[in-house]
Amino acid sequence: MELKTFKHVDYLWDETTASQLAGDEIALFLYRSNILGTDLRITNFGGGNTSCRTIEKDPLTSEETEIMWIKGSGGNLGSLKRDGVAGLYVDRLHALKNIYRGLEFEDEMVQLYQHCIFDLDSRAPSIDTALHGLLPFKHIDHLHPDALIAIAAAKNSREITHEIWGDEMGWVPWQRPGFDLGMQLEKCQKENPGIRGIILGGHGLFTWGDTSYDSYINSLEVIEQASEFIEEHLGKERPVFGGFKIDSLVQEQRKEQAALLAPVLRGLTSEENRMIGHFRDDEVVLDFINSHDLQALAPLGTSCPDHFLRTKIKPLVLDLAPDADLTDSDKVKEQLVPAFQQYRSDYQAYYQKHKHADSPAIRDANPVVILYPGVGMFTFAKNKQTARVAG
Amino acid sequence: MALDHQEAFNIEYWLLEEAKLKRMPAEKPLSRRIAIITGAAGGIGKAIADKLADHGANVVLTDMAEDRLIEANSSYKPDVSSYAVCNVSSETDIEEAYKVACLEFGGVDIVVHCAGLAISKPLSEHSMTDWNLLQDVLVKGQYLMAQKGAAIMRKQGIGGDMVNIASKNGLVAGPNNVGYGSAKAAQQHMTRLLAAELASDQIRVNTINPDGVIIGSKIWEGKWAEGRAKANNITVEELPEFYAKRNLLHKIILPEDIANGVFAVVAILDKTTGNMINVDGGMATAFPR
Numbered sequence: 225m226e227l228k229t230f231k232h233v234d235y236l237w238d239e240t241t242a243s244q245l246a247g248d249e250i251a252l253f254l255y256r257s258n259i260l261g262t263d264l265r266i267t268n269f270g271g272g273n274t275s276c277r278t279i280e281k282d283p284l285t286s287e288e289t290e291i292m293w294i295k296g297s298g299g300n301l302g303s304l305k306r307d308g309v310a311g312l313y314v315d316r317l318h319a320l321k322n323i324y325r326g327l328e329f330e331d332e333m334v335q336l337y338q339h340c341i342f343d344l345d346s347r348a349p350s351i352d353t354a355l356h357g358l359l360p361f362k363h364i365d366h367l368h369p370d371a372l373i374a375i376a377a378a379k380n381s382r383e384i385t386h387e388i389w390g391d392e393m394g395w396v397p398w399q400r401p402g403f404d405l406g407m408q409l410e411k412c413q414k415e416n417p418g419i420r421g422i423i424l425g426g427h428g429l430f431t432w433g434d435t436s437y438d439s440y441i442n443s444l445e446v447i448e449q450a451s452e453f454i455e456e457h458l459g460k461e462r463p464v465f466g467g468f469k470i471d472s473l474v475q476e477q478r479k480e481q482a483a484l485l486a487p488v489l490r491g492l493t494s495e496e497n498r499m500i501g502h503f504r505d506d507e508v509v510l511d512f513i514n515s516h517d518l519q520a521l522a523p524l525g526t527s528c529p530d531h532f533l534r535t536k537i538k539p540l541v542l543d544l545a546p547d548a549d550l551t552d553s554d555k556v557k558e559q560l561v562p563a564f565q566q567y568r569s570d571y572q573a574y575y576q577k578h579k580h581a582d583s584p585a586i587r588d589a590n591p592v593v594i595l596y597p598g599v600g601m602f603t604f605a606k607n608k609q610t611a612r613v614a615g
Numbered sequence: 616m617a618l619d620h621q622e623a624f625n626i627e628y629w630l631l632e633e634a635k636l637k638r639m640p641a642e643k644p645l646s647r648r649i650a651i652i653t654g655a656a657g658g659i660g661k662a663i664a665d666k667l668a669d670h671g672a673n674v675v676l677t678d679m680a681e682d683r684l685i686e687a688n689s690s691y692k693p694d695v696s697s698y699a700v701c702n703v704s705s706e707t708d709i710e711e712a713y714k715v716a717c718l719e720f721g722g723v724d725i726v727v728h729c730a731g732l733a734i735s736k737p738l739s740e741h742s743m744t745d746w747n748l749l750q751d752v753l754v755k756g757q758y759l760m761a762q763k764g765a766a767i768m769r770k771q772g773i774g775g776d777m778v779n780i781a782s783k784n785g786l787v788a789g790p791n792n793v794g795y796g797s798a799k800a801a802q803q804h805m806t807r808l809l810a811a812e813l814a815s816d817q818i819r820v821n822t823i824n825p826d827g828v829i830i831g832s833k834i835w836e837g838k839w840a841e842g843r844a845k846a847n848n849i850t851v852e853e854l855p856e857f858y859a860k861r862n863l864l865h866k867i868i869l870p871e872d873i874a875n876g877v878f879a880v881v882a883i884l885d886k887t888t889g890n891m892i893n894v895d896g897g898m899a900t901a902f903p904r
């Protein structure tokens with residue numbers, strides 16, 4: 225086997241480990257899932273899902289039937305085990321097309337996935353089940369790689385996709401995952417039988433292969449190509465994020481300011497529920513929060529739906545000089561309180577404006593992501609892990 | 616491409632997502648809380664950190680030796696703990712440790728002063744070095760932890776807890792114990808003073824008095840154990856049994872028992888402040904009056 229080299233993702237396939245699993249497609253699919261989930265550039269924590277197919281004997285008819293094994297609801301690819309998987313009849317999933325009633329009835333489909341279960345010890349099938357189930361491949365990866373999201377979320381996402389992969393890559397516009405999106409993926413692949421994957425606008429990537437290894441390499445190559453494209457075009461047309469607006473403090477001062485401010489922010493975000501915080505001031509974060517575009521970009525919210533679920537519609541950008549004197553915390557609080565009040569009332573207005581009759585009650589109205597230009601990004605959530613992945 | 620607000624709302628408040636949230640396991644009694652524990656690389660301090668972390672808290676371990684801290688820190692799952700090398704008699708060390716708590720977790724809710732050492736000598740043999748060391752670690756350390764910790768708690772404005780690990784010897788005039796006993800008594804009274812002063816900020820301050828924790832306690836290694844054995848006319852090997860027999864319940868007191876005491880005042884006795892709880896198997900001479 226030729227050794228592949230990748231610059232933007234970790235190639236972790238170990239032939240010795242894999243050869244011990246030879247013949248066991250489920251074990252190989254779990255192995256692939258675990259090494260994919262280890263590299264957070266490949267998919268965010270808890271994001272994405274993978275699947276494989278085997279032929280099993282149907283216990284009711286003794287006939288051979290195709291079963292899809294897919295990461296169940298919740299869980300994380302990096303730690304996916306056999307008990308985190310759902311096993312479903314592929315023919316029954318296809319049969320659901322006959323009774324699907326349309327976009328308004330998406331939620332009832334999730335219940336119907338239960339009726340397609342083959343393995344009685346299955347984890348609950350996830351909302352993405354149909355996205356895999358209606359595609360005709362043995363091994364499928366659905367990932368949210370940073371580089372792909374950048375392309376999937378771009379205004380001219382479809383054109384960029386074509387520029388990078390030509391006719392080898394399908395593209396479907398953003399739509400909330402559900403049965404309909406599954407049918408769109410099926411249609412896209414049927415109309416373009418030669419493609420190696422499909423980009424989901426505003427969301428992420430689907431890639432596949434005949435074997436677990438093929439699927440793994442296909443995913444890595446596509447992410448590598450996307451990363452190269454971004455690297456090449458980074459800041460060419462216009463500086464990334466509109467160029468630097470303000471300069472960062474040096475690292476030691478950033479930490480000093482962040483440590484002084486964190487408890488004040490924690491107090492303010494804990495107004496409804498006590499929160500745990502996380503702080504980041506690496507280059508990627510600083511590039512974004514120091515940019516000219518921040519005021520324009522930040523209110524738009526994040527593009528990737530499952531990321532957005534953790535971050536709320538928009539971050540709170542602090543109107544505070546990087547080197548502001550933070551030693552008098554009462555004064556700092558006084559300065560920040562109006563911005564928090566504004567954020568909370570904006571969130572309440574957003575809820576009131578968009579809620580449906582059966583919507584769940586409004587949740588905590590406080591910001592999750594707080595940006596301090598020149599210093600870094602704070603995130604607050606119910607625990608450290610949730611705060612960390614929101615960032 | 617940013618999401619249309621209605622579409623964003625539909626995802627955020629999707630009934631299936633709500634169902635997923637409802638299925639999440641219930642939170643633990645100390646989840647969403649941040650504790651800093653001095654002397655936490657081993658013994659009683661580590662047992663306290665374990666207990667608080669088990670019940671959901673994030674823990675910041677402080678101690679003198681980095682290698683022991685790294686080992687202790689690695690015993691927790693990711694996203695639970697952090698550590699700072701800290702000599703509790705150094706104001707800058709303590710400031711740095713709190714900085715770790717603020718950067719890693721956003722602040723602090725629970726301060727446990729457990730760092731300690733014991734010196735048992737008669738007055739005639741007690742040196743100024745002995746005296747200063749005991750005062751520095753036990754008394755000054757507690758004072759500085761409280762002062763810097765309270766400042767952060769006040770910034771947050773969501774209350775807090777301080778637990779000081781003192782000793783039966785702060786209450787009982789044991790043999791050859793002038794330096795240690797005096798320092799422990801100072802810790803106990805500081806608890807009361809701080810409880811009175813910090814109550815308006817909803818910061819509770821309490822004392823746990825361990826006694827006779829031999830197994831797993833660093834204090835009992837070396838000279839102290841010898842001193843105690845000599846003062847009681849027994850051998851070092853006879854100490855655990857001796858200490859168990861000495862208390863009313865005849866129990867051997869373990870580090871986990873002290874940790875249970877801390878958990879009780881922090882997580883259960885939430886209307887208690889300025890108090891002290893003996894965790895010693897029952898010692899009539901140490902009954903607080």
Ligand SMILES: [Zn+2]
Nearest residue numbers: 272368427428
């Ligand atoms: Zn997805």
